[in-house]
Amino acid sequence: MAVSTTSQNEAPTVSLSRLWLGLLLAPAAWLVGEQLGYYVTARGCEPGVTGVPLPSPAHPAATVLVIEIAAAILAASGLVIAVRSWRATRGDDDSGKPAASGRAHFMAFTGMVTSSLFLVGIVWFGFPAIVVNACSEVR
Amino acid sequence: MSSVGGHAYESDGDLSAQLTSLWKAPTSIVSWLATVDHKALGLRYIYTASAFFIAGGIEAAIMRAQLARPDGHLVSPEMYNQLFTMHGVTMMFLFVQPVLSGFSFYLVPLLIGARELAFPRLNSFSYYVFLLAGVFMYASFLNGQAPNNGWFNYAPLSGPMFNAGLNIDFYALGLLFLGISTTVGAANLIVTILHMRAPGMSIDRMPLLLWSSLTMSVAVIFAIPSLTVALGMLELERHWRFAFFQPALGGSPMLWQHLFWVFGHPWVYIVFLPATGMLSMVIPTFARRPMVGHSLVALATVTTGLIGFGVWVHHMFATGLPQLSMSFFGAASMAVSIPSAIQIVAWIVTMWFGRVVFATPMLFALAFIVQFVIGGISGVMTAAVPFDLQATDTYFVVGHIHYVLAGGTVFGVLAALYYWYPKMFGRMLSERLGKLSFGLTFIGFNVAFFPMHIAGLLGMPRRIYTYSADSGWAAANMVATIGAYVFAIGLAVTLYNIARSRFAGAPAGANPWGAASLEWLAASPPERFNFARIPIVSTREPLWTDGVQPGPAWDAGRLSPRTSVLDADLEDVVELPDASIWPVVMSLFALGGFAALLVRWEGSAAVLFALTLLSAALWMWPTPGRKSTEAPVPGAADSVYRKVGFWAMVLFCITEATIFTYLLSSYFFLGVSNTAWPPPGSIVPALPKPLLMTAFLISSSVVLLFAERARVTRGARAYRIGVLATMALGLGFLVLQMLEYRDKLPMMAPSSSSYASTFYLITGFHGSHVCLGLLILGWTLIADVRGRLRGDPPVAVKNSSLYWHFVDGVWLVILTCLYLSPRWY
Helix, strand or coil: CCCCCCCCCCCCCHHHHHHHHHHHHHHHHHHHHHHHHHHHHHHHHHCCCCCCCCCCCCCCCHHHHHHHHHHHHHHHHHHHHHHHHHHHHCCCCCCCCCHHHHHHHHHHHHHHHHHHHHHHHHHHHHHHHHHHCCCCCCC | CECCCCCCCCCCCHHHHHHHHHHCCCCCCHHHCCCCCCCHHHHHHHHHHHHHHHHHHHHHHHHHHHCCCCCCCCCCHHHHHHHHHHHHHHHHHHHHHHHHHHHHHHHHHCCCCCCCCCHHHHHHHHHHHHHHHHHHHHHHHHHCCCCCCCCCCCCCCCCCCCCCCCHHHHHHHHHHHHHHHHHHHHHHHHHHHCCCCCCCCHHHHHCCCHHHHHHHHHHHHHHHHHHHHHHHHHHHHHHHCCCCHHHHCCCCHHHHHHHHHHHHHHHHHCCCCCHHHHHHHHHHHHHHHCCHHHHHHHHHHHHHHHHHHCCCCHHHHHHCEEHHHHHHHHHHHHHHHHHHHHHHHHHHCCCCCCCCCCHHHHHHHHHHHHHHHEEEEEEEHHHHHHHHHHHCCHHHHHHHHHHHHHHHHHHHHHHHHHHHHHHHECCCCCCCHHHHHHHHHHHHHHHHHHHHHHHHHHHCEECCCCCCCHHHHHHHHHHHHHHHHHHHHHHHHHHHHHHHHHHHHHEECCCCCCCCHHHCCCCCCCCCCCCCEEEEEEECCCCCCEEEECCCCCCCCCCEEEEEECCEEEEEEEECCCCCCHHHHHHHHHHHHHHHHHHHCCHHHHHHHHHHHHHHHHCCCCCCCCCCCCCCCCCCCCCCHHHHHHHHHHHHHHHHHHHHHHHHHHHHHHHCCCCCCCCCCCCCCCHHHHHHHHHHHHHHHHHHHHHHHHHCCCCHHHHHHHHHHHHHHHHHHHHHHHHHHHHHHHCCHHCCHHHHHHHHHHHHHHHHHHHHHHHHHHHHHHHHHHCCCCCCHHHHHHHHHHHHHHHHHHHHHHHHHHHHHCCCC
């Protein structure tokens, strides 16, 4: 055929691993932070004798705060990586550029937005650790 | 020559004739049953799901008649329990997800410029399992024992002590059966979307419906295993007196709630995300402009799916949790509204900057937006813990879920139906009837479901059979009932429109709406092979921007391109299998197996499940393949199906790994819920046999690795000897496991405690995987000896090895958790 069916790709200016890091680091930090936070409050607030003696943090709220700060740092790192990737691929949108370049720009852009959203989400999660009485129950 | 969107796309009469002879239409009843045509099967999905929708609607109509007035006695309390349970089960499992999947199975290959799904026979199997699972569950009405414990089926009410009939068994076995269909359908869509896109359709050029279908499918892979584990435990508890949810034996009803909602909340997103994708196709077409924020909407779709896995506890706020725990899930539940808001703003801005044509699909899309926003707002309200504690188990929640799933998804489906009907049948639906239907459904829906919020705020509990006249709920209920019947009349108008237009509708043409995506390039209705020449894509809206060129014909067989995941570079040409009756036979044997379990004929069930596996082996038996001589792929692999088949096995392993993750999580959850684990009277497992079993499995993996290498360096004979040795070691593992059970069972029966139950469940489930691994290795060996395997290495060799190593890896985790960890505390 006269039409090329293989990529007309030039290599994108940003490596694939950086693009994936920018895209996935913040959501992963959010998800791990949430699951760990749930575990810490569930175990820390009911520290009785259990068959499987999983660690039971003495200060659940403080522990959650530390977890969320660590998650926020990871998410911010993802955001920085994504912003750099986005700058490096700026202009490589869909208009006449090779497929791989447009795709790299797309991943960088969505990574930047995703990281921002999940960073806000992590701060949103960490805030109750300061203002909520961690272990009181509403029944 | 056909002109589409200003672009000329050549058609070739001779080529079409040749492809028509290759892609044969069914000529007999058997071939009609056995078809693997994604369009035929997609339509069957839609028809079948619609039939279940009518059944669920009739159940709703009876319930509304019962509740229209106080002190109603139209049906008995027990019948009412069965009606609301089957209504929920039908709409959640047998209508919404399958109808959306039906659209996906029909549309995805057309949207990506492919000729078929990646696994056509799997699609056939998936459809028949769905059909038979639905029939299985509905058969419960015949003996008056339909499921009766709500669609979430909370323990311990579902246990044998409180629900001794077959009601819950129909529910559990039916959903286990259905889960197979949902899972394999999702795997099919994932591989198709990732690997079968037209050359040039890089991920940034993917239509938004593909993003939503992909997100839905990935979510299914991780969500369904949780339900599978819960249902498996429930059946073991009911049939064989295992103990997972009974506190007296160390079980916990909370385990059911966690497992169910880890599945259940993502499921809500699974069943509305594809509808949002449909809207993202409809709105740009009728706004006459590209979607604003295409990338953001794609991102929002994926993000919604991800956050959906982090909110399950918000269904459990009333169970008594620490405030900080609840704050996480309240926050996550509020956060999920952000990506949804991104989508809604993108739709509104697209309309704002466009020139909107108010055709029927667009009207349904607008109704979707209005109702979805109302449902979203009431969702954010229930994310606030204090409000949720007031609204839990009231009609407010009933109103909320219907605004999201009926006001959202059903209206999305109606928009999709009016939009794609011309493509599916080559005829237009009547606009006059469509607008009448829209008016009736929109008014009827809101009159039916908005008053439920008010009834809920007035204190009306959900799932009640009747209420007294002095409760103050009568007016809201009467209005809701009237609205429900108006809604039903509106839907009946659409049914009439469909039937009438099938023969009397105006001819549609290839692209009646002037839309931008690839499905409108094909004829209406499309040929069996979809595209005579594979399209090559260079823009996001190919039909609006001269972004599609005719590519290769590939007319030497039933061929379609396989492209790379991110950039859609052409990598290979896949030969797609023809129709086969074996998927149908396999689904029938599986139905027989589940039915035998229902009536507790365990021996018959074992035979029928063995026949199911035998059918699978015959289905997958390799046939000689052909490849196009035209394939312009330098260095293309010799093996057809090389990577798509490999990805299928990878997804299978991911699904299984997820099941084991939920099983082991349950083990530790129960361990933390008990004061001693293993509890008094149970045995800490001895180590000698498990360590010997481990040695068997590790050495079997090593032998198989060497065998794979030997196939390359020393030939097939060395490989076959290695596989035989691997199988011998696997059998040794199973013999040792039997010996361990023989020693242990007299002292610790599975029914003695939740610890014993989880121990036998996890190890036994793994043992069944070893059996399956042996069968796969044996199948590969026979196919190899018979000279049926092609490629270097053949995909079957890679897949069987991958599965075996996976099973061995899982054993190491089980050894650590079940045998070693009790020694550390």
